[in-house]
Amino acid sequence: MNSNASYKPEEQNHVSKIRSLSFHPRLLVEQVEEGQDLAPKFDADGVIPVVTTDFASGELLMHAYMNEEALRRTIETGEAHYWSRSRQCLWHKGATSGLVQKIKEIRIDDDQDCVWLRVEVAGSGASCHVGYRSCFYRSVPFGASQGEPLVFCEEHKVFDPKVVYGDAPNPTKL
Amino acid sequence: MNSNASYKPEEQNHVSKIRSLSFHPRLLVEQVEEGQDLAPKFDADGVIPVVTTDFASGELLMHAYMNEEALRRTIETGEAHYWSRSRQCLWHKGATSGLVQKIKEIRIDDDQDCVWLRVEVAGSGASCHVGYRSCFYRSVPFGASQGEPLVFCEEHKVFDPKVVYGDAPNPTKL
Known part of the structure; x- marks a missing residue:
């Protein structure tokens, strides 16, 4: 039969790899919360929020946010990919700056509507476009100090x- | 004058406290990124995403998410308040479960569209409605292990x- 004659193991491997990366449909709360199926929830805009922390500290x-393709590429390549909402494009973090985020662990939350990346950052170790290490370089006074100006937490x-x-x-x- | 006769210092203090908690308008990118004004960006649904981490570990x-009132109450009380999108109500975390999140630090990111809470959790220390300590109790296999089932990271x-x-x-x- 022709179909058998044209069989190529590489091709089949490639197909099964793509298949293995498809996300599961969300059928039951128990499946989503207590199961082992990856069934992420993308919102009305097709994105899922992502929290990225430094693996060591x-x-x-x-x-940031990922669309389906960004999540697939992150899982495939072990480097963080996001969906840039401001630029409306897939965003391989570090492609411009060299500050690639190497994935050490990916986690997903209870209802699978948020992704946690634990990463090691290449180069200077910065992840913030303003130039700081973390995007969260200012603290908000609270309690007795409420209403006071934001406080810078990174020196330079x-x-x-x-x-x-x-x-x-x-x-x-x- | 009547207005002077009815002057009460407590009342004036209360008013200035409320004033000090109003958020700044977002006028310039430099003000938002490099300044000390708290000028949070609430999205089209009136909420801002919040990342909550354990202060010690x-x-x-x-x-989760906060609306303006949840952010104000968090800053005022030093206990985490969120906006429950599923229940559409203000949510004082721990009000039902006793697992109150005591604020140790509040940070805001570069473009002020995300809040980071560093907290100590009361009671059992859990923060997840499924019963785990963290909502992120499962890891996602990636790279060579892509497509394999989620792995549970908390034992019980x-x-x-x-x-x-x-x-x-x-x-x-x-």
């Missing part, structure tokens, strides 16, 4: 964004 | 959700 580096920037990003538009939206 | 406990539940929550509806949506 535990520090929160950034909060790790890199100069103008040198790294040049004239690329700032992703921050007002 | 750094472990990611949960990912910290509490029995049936005992704590009774017949309250499960917040997970498919």
Whole structure:
């Protein structure tokens, strides 16, 4: 038979790899919460929030989003990929800056609507486009100090964004 | 004048406290990223994502959302308040379960569209409605292991959700 004659093991392997990466449908609360099926929930915009922390220090580096393709590529390559909402494109973190995030662990939460990446950052170790190590470089006074100005927690920037990003538009939206 | 005659210092203090808690308008990228004004960005649904980690261990406990009131109450009281999207109500975490999250630090990110809470959890220390310590109790195989079933990272539940929550509806949506 023709179909057997054209059989190629490599091709079959490739197909089964793609198959193994398809996400499970969300059928039951118990399946999603207590099971071992990866059944992520992408929101109305097709994205899922992602929390990225430094593997060694535990520090929160950034909060971003993935679409289905970004999550697949992250799982496949072991390097963080996001969906840039401001630029509306797939975003291989570090492609411009060299500050690639190497995945050490991926976790998913109870209802599978959030991803946690534990990463090691290449180069200077920074993850923030403003130039700081973490995007969360300011603390908010609370309790008795409520209403006081934000407090800077990092003493200086790790890199100069103008040198790294040049004239690329700032992703921050007002 | 009547207005002077009715002056009460306590009242004025109360008013200035409320004033000090109002958020700043978002006028300039530089103000939002490099300044000391708290100018959080609430999305089209009026909420901002929140990442909550354990102060001592750094472990990611949960990912949730706040509306303006939840953020104000968190700053005022030093205890985590969220906006429950599934129940559509203000949610003082721990009000039902006793597992109150005591704020040790609040941080905000570069473009001020995400809040990081570093907390100490009362009681059993759990933060997940399924009964685990963290909501992120399963890891996702990646790279050479991609496509394999999720792996449980916590050995057992910290509490029995049936005992704590009774017949309250499960917040997970498919």
